[in-house]
Amino acid sequence: MSAGTPDGSGEAEQVEQLARQAxxxxxGMAKEIEDAKGPRPVPMAELSRPGANGGVEAIDLLSDVNLQVKIELGRTRMVVExxxxxxxxxxxxxDKAAGDPVDIYVNGRHVARGExxxxxxxxxxxxxxxxxxxxREERA
Structure with missing residues (x-):
């Protein structure tokens, strides 16, 4: 029994109140942890929108670039002799028959086939x- 009350109910009340508080x-902590795990917005700077022809203008910058294009009819192996x-x-x-598609390479990369x-x-x-x-990557 408690010193403050003859039946100990004051102590039980305190324990119950502490338990509710805990x-x-x-x-509350579990809610905070759960909220921290979930997705949350990240502040980002506003991106400027390109003009209506933004993509076309970018391609125009590359229009004067020279590329090496090779057409491969076929391959073979030969000994030095x-x-x-x-x-x-x-x-x-x-290694190819007449009429088989030929391989088209641009700057050493296999990009297409043709006749x-x-x-x-x-x-x-x-x-x-x-x-x-x-x-392309498998062949390289």
Whole structure:
């Protein structure tokens, strides 16, 4: 029994009040922790909007850049002895059949495939397929 009250109810009341206060504080802390875990806005500076032709103007900056474009008809492997025997009229067999698509490289990167044509007595290539960027990386 408590010294202040003959039946100890004052002490029980204090314990109960302290327990309620502790529960309230723990609940408040749990709420703060939960709020801290969730998404919250991050202040960011306002971005300036490009003009209506912003993308076109950016591309125009690159219009004078020279790129190296190569068309690959096919590949083969040869031993040095066979290379040394090459002369005018020699035939080198490639790994592709006539009519197969040729590979188009820009600055050393495989970007497309196409078919060989003749236009005004000059060879040219009609692009038939743009190579998927994922497959470009696999081939490199």
């Amino acid at each position: 529960v309230g504080e723990v609940t 066979d290379v040394l025997r090459l002369n005018a009229g020699s035939v080198v067999e490639l 060989v044509l003749v236009l005004n007595e000059s060879f040219c290539v009609r692009v038939s397929e743009i190579v998927d960027p994922v497959r």
